[in-house]
Amino acid sequence: MTTFTLLSTSAGRDYWHKTEKLVSSMFCLLKLILMPVLLDYSLGLNDLIVSSLELTVRVGDSALMGCVFQTTEEKRVIKVDWMFSSGDRAKDEYVLYYYANLSVPVGRFQNRVRLVGDILHNDGSLLLQDVEEADQGTYTCEIRLEKESLVFKKAVLLHVLPEEPKELTVHVGDSTQLGCVFQSTAEDKHMTKVDWMFSSGENAKEEIVLSYYPKLSVPVGYSQNWGRFQNRVALVGDTSRNDASIMLQGVKESDRGRYTCSIHLGNLSFKKTTTLHVIVKEPQTMVTPVALRPEILGGNQLVIIVGIVCVTILLLPVLILIVKRTHRSKSSVTSTTLVKSLENIKKADPEKHVYSSVATRMLIEDEESNGKAEATYMTMHPVWPSVKSAPNNPLEKSQLGEF
DSSP states (O other): OHHHHHHHHHHHHHHHHHHHHHHHHHHHHHHHHHHHHHHHHHHTTTOEEEEEEEEEEETTOOEEEOOBOOOSSOOOEEEEEEEEESSSSSOOEEEEEEETTEEEEOGGGTTTEEEOSOGGGTBOOEEEOSOOGGGOEEEEEEEEETTOOOEEEEEEEEEEEOOOOSEEEEETTOOEEEOOBOEEOOTTOOOOEEEEEEESSSSSOOEEEEEEEOOTTSSSOEEEOOGGGTTTEEEOSOGGGTBOOEEEOSOOGGGOEEEEEEEEETTEEEEEEEEEEEEOOOOOOOOOHHHHHHHHHTTOHHHHHHHHHHHHHHHHHHHHHHHHHHHHHHHHHHHHHHHHHHHHHHHHOTTSOEEEOOOOHHHHHHHHHHTOOOOOOOOOEEEOHHHHTOTTOHHHHHHHHHO
């Protein structure tokens, strides 16, 4: 009996040991199966992410970024978060969060963002005003519903372009386009009205330029303009894309002033103001060569004239020196030629220049009678060959006889 009891006890221990190993292995297998599910829940990997949309706006404009969670179940929105990221590795920053019926803008987006959607209808759309260059990036909306582990996410990639000119200049008689676009990704928000107003000054009364009322049943709505703008203003923008741009034709001098556009999307509105400057065309004149000179000179007449004067002043001493040297060389050549000609004459006829003495007897006698000192004067006169060549010249004979 004792031997049997010991064997039975040993077999029981082995049985329980094997059973414990089997349960442990099954528990490990269960953990491996349940772990991905647990991680998926804790890390939010079951979130519903909608493909991102793109939106392009200009600096200073407004951007409407839609975020609507469509569901057939009536579940209340308990939390809405809007996050911003400027790049792949940039740290996310809060733009706005909504919780317990309280909407709070955060950081540098304060006073520039607000929720414009109807939270009761799962609409967490965001309006960003006065867009800056630094606002370019990805905006992610997260909506959490009551008693729902699923998180709805929607991303909007925002592109920011340079600011559009707020002032336009046009000549009398020309045409100009005044732009007005409200950029939005909210598909459920459509343009309900457009107003264009004009003011010629700060204290001037506003005038209606154009009013537009879209009709949902037709692609083109009803527009109307009044007063002096009648038949001169046309709506040229794509109203289906919230574009209310107009074309002003036959601009007059009295059209200068401020033009304000108002786009209404239900209870939401967007405004933009453009200042128009009008220039009166100068009367056309006859085209003359003198009138063409500024165009030929390229608008730098003064610079070119000053350059010509400076070059002339610099070259003037050089020109004077060249003229002096030329004159000296001519004078020296003339002198040399004259001297050579005289030398040739002397060599050819050395007896050409003959001088004769004039008797001074009468002068001596007069001086002796007056008691003055004796003085002899001699005057030399050249005798030209024509005189000397005559062999029987009486003047020559009389002079020779005196001596």
